[in-house]
Amino acid sequence: MSGTAQEIDLHGLLEPVGQVESYLKDFIDQRPLPGNLRAAIHYGALGGGKRLRPLLVLRCCQAVGADMKAALAPAAAIELVHCFSLVHDDLPAMDDDDLRRGRPTLHRHTNEAMAILAGDAMSSLAFELIVTRIADPVLACSLVRELSIATNDMIAGQVYDTLPDFAPGTSDMTKLTTIHHHKTGALLRCSCRMGALVGKASPDRLAAMTAYGKAVGLMFQVVDDLLDVTQTTEHLGKTAKKDEAQGKMTYPSVMGVDKTRAEVARLHAEALAALEPLGAPAQPLRDLCHYMATRSR
Amino acid sequence: MSGTAQEIDLHGLLEPVGQVESYLKDFIDQRPLPGNLRAAIHYGALGGGKRLRPLLVLRCCQAVGADMKAALAPAAAIELVHCFSLVHDDLPAMDDDDLRRGRPTLHRHTNEAMAILAGDAMSSLAFELIVTRIADPVLACSLVRELSIATNDMIAGQVYDTLPDFAPGTSDMTKLTTIHHHKTGALLRCSCRMGALVGKASPDRLAAMTAYGKAVGLMFQVVDDLLDVTQTTEHLGKTAKKDEAQGKMTYPSVMGVDKTRAEVARLHAEALAALEPLGAPAQPLRDLCHYMATRSR
Numbered sequence: 001m002s003g004t005a006q007e008i009d010l011h012g013l014l015e016p017v018g019q020v021e022s023y024l025k026d027f028i029d030q031r032p033l034p035g036n037l038r039a040a041i042h043y044g045a046l047g048g049g050k051r052l053r054p055l056l057v058l059r060c061c062q063a064v065g066a067d068m069k070a071a072l073a074p075a076a077a078i079e080l081v082h083c084f085s086l087v088h089d090d091l092p093a094m095d096d097d098d099l100r101r102g103r104p105t106l107h108r109h110t111n112e113a114m115a116i117l118a119g120d121a122m123s124s125l126a127f128e129l130i131v132t133r134i135a136d137p138v139l140a141c142s143l144v145r146e147l148s149i150a151t152n153d154m155i156a157g158q159v160y161d162t163l164p165d166f167a168p169g170t171s172d173m174t175k176l177t178t179i180h181h182h183k184t185g186a187l188l189r190c191s192c193r194m195g196a197l198v199g200k201a202s203p204d205r206l207a208a209m210t211a212y213g214k215a216v217g218l219m220f221q222v223v224d225d226l227l228d229v230t231q232t233t234e235h236l237g238k239t240a241k242k243d244e245a246q247g248k249m250t251y252p253s254v255m256g257v258d259k260t261r262a263e264v265a266r267l268h269a270e271a272l273a274a275l276e277p278l279g280a281p282a283q284p285l286r287d288l289c290h291y292m293a294t295r296s297r
Numbered sequence: 298m299s300g301t302a303q304e305i306d307l308h309g310l311l312e313p314v315g316q317v318e319s320y321l322k323d324f325i326d327q328r329p330l331p332g333n334l335r336a337a338i339h340y341g342a343l344g345g346g347k348r349l350r351p352l353l354v355l356r357c358c359q360a361v362g363a364d365m366k367a368a369l370a371p372a373a374a375i376e377l378v379h380c381f382s383l384v385h386d387d388l389p390a391m392d393d394d395d396l397r398r399g400r401p402t403l404h405r406h407t408n409e410a411m412a413i414l415a416g417d418a419m420s421s422l423a424f425e426l427i428v429t430r431i432a433d434p435v436l437a438c439s440l441v442r443e444l445s446i447a448t449n450d451m452i453a454g455q456v457y458d459t460l461p462d463f464a465p466g467t468s469d470m471t472k473l474t475t476i477h478h479h480k481t482g483a484l485l486r487c488s489c490r491m492g493a494l495v496g497k498a499s500p501d502r503l504a505a506m507t508a509y510g511k512a513v514g515l516m517f518q519v520v521d522d523l524l525d526v527t528q529t530t531e532h533l534g535k536t537a538k539k540d541e542a543q544g545k546m547t548y549p550s551v552m553g554v555d556k557t558r559a560e561v562a563r564l565h566a567e568a569l570a571a572l573e574p575l576g577a578p579a580q581p582l583r584d585l586c587h588y589m590a591t592r593s594r
């Protein structure tokens with residue numbers, strides 16, 4: 001592992017987030033929509049958040065030598081998918097959560113029907129965004145393929161998560177890895193792959209971005225499991241200790257906190273190794289990986 | 298208007314439905330999915346229904362002179378979108394319906410969380426189906442564009458429907474047409490356009506299919522409004538008299554039953570007029586229009 005939080009130019013690293021926010025807002029605002037639906041989508045999709053997925057799309061595009069601006073469409077699209085999944089996950093019939101990003105969840109802010117419909121719209125708007133904003137049909141098709149498969153893998157992960165006896169006879173660790181690989185990993189891997197594809201990466205570089213995405217995708221969720229145990233609700237901006245309260249399998253519950261920290265370090269190293277052939281243009285991805293490993297919310 | 302129910306070869310007209318069902322089942326079964334999610338998608342997407350949207354896709358493809366088989370992918374995709382919308386519409390926070398196609402709704406058959414997730418998956422599977430099954434990227438992009446825009450228009454229609462004061466100062470009839478044009482019309486128009494696109498229709502023929510789709514799309518919903526008033530729950534396979542019980546604006550409530558019947562005849566004639574340039578290959582579309590105008594469930 002290299003670098004500390006102090007050494008990283010965090011401001012510079014996260015700077016493109018503003019462009020994604022404007023791009024996404026512009027797309028939502030230029031599309032004819034009922035006013036209350038537009039307001040709900042604004043609330044669900046533009047309400048802050050870490051924007052890690054869009055950042056991965058942009059920084060992976062940059063790492064393979066292309067202009068980040070080319071990646072704004074898939075960056076905005078994957079954030080729509082991520083935000084739709086949060087809106088639906090928070091519903092009373094799912095996680096029944098009142099708090100998200102430090103404010104009321106969308107169904108608390110509006111109502112359940114609107115949260116269901118706004119989530120549905122955010123999902124299909126993601127695909128509309130790609131095919132209306134990407135002029136090259138071959139590229140647009142690749143991106144729709146990546147994003148639709150990842151979305152469905154994410155949903156499969158949600159289902160695995162609510163039915164942890166899905167593979168009788170396998171170890172808790174195998175099950176947990178399967179859940180995380182789908183539920184969180186799918187979109188994070190997809191972000192990296194879409195960034196590489198829109199940057200016209202060679203097969204080798206696409207493979208490197210995929211390996212990086214796989215490592216940081218799992219690492220992100222392992223860190224999330226740790227934070228749920230070690231942080232407060234006020235600090236996280238969402239309900240803490242929820243995994244434990246719901247009796248969910250997590251890395252700390254299966255292997256203990258110390259081994260979980262070691263697993264974060266192992267995945268961190270794996271992500272950095274994948275970036276080795278890419279040299280200097282991949283520095284923001286190294287910084288982003290460090291940021292994801294050491295984040296406290 | 299020409300033709301009566303007796304004159305139409307209904308069996309022949311509806312015959313391709315079986316191919317759509319097999320195609321859709323094959324797609325769902327070859328995709329890796331958790332077993333309970335696959336079962337829920339089977340229940341929601343393969344459980345009968347009229348299959349009007351897939352039939353329109355296939356028969357419009359045929360009407361512009363192409364082989365119906367070319368249209369199986371968009372036919373199956375639009376049925377996935379339609380079925381996802383039914384699954385979510387039936388949820389307790391939405392229409393709260395217990396009965397669909399003569400059997401328990403998906404959330405009654407399984408649970409609310411599964412109905413939300415299965416609906417979400419059916420939506421994004423529709424896009425995955427198109428880009429993985431249509432080899433020509435230009436065509437695949439056009440289809441994703443048509444389907445994503447129609448899906449979002451349909452969702453907008455759902456929102457208009459639950460907020461009928463969306464356009465203060467306009468007449469009930471204007472509002473009602475806006476709701477129906479989006480809520481039901483969008484997918485039916487899209488079916489016709491996707492059939493024409495996959496059949497490589499000339500701009501003139503695409504315009505004819507669009508005009509036909511617009512007329513039958515509105516007519517379908519006007520007939521639906523009539524059936525809600527005139528039929529029983531047992532006959533419909535879904536709850537009857539629900540529009541009235543929910544105080545919803547419908548054609549019969551705004552213009553009375555007689556004028557509503559006249560509107561059906563007017564739209565029927567409009568649909569047939571759009572087909573005039575297409576000659577004999579459009580005969581199944583004439584029959585389908587007649588079937589839609591005179592259906593009793």
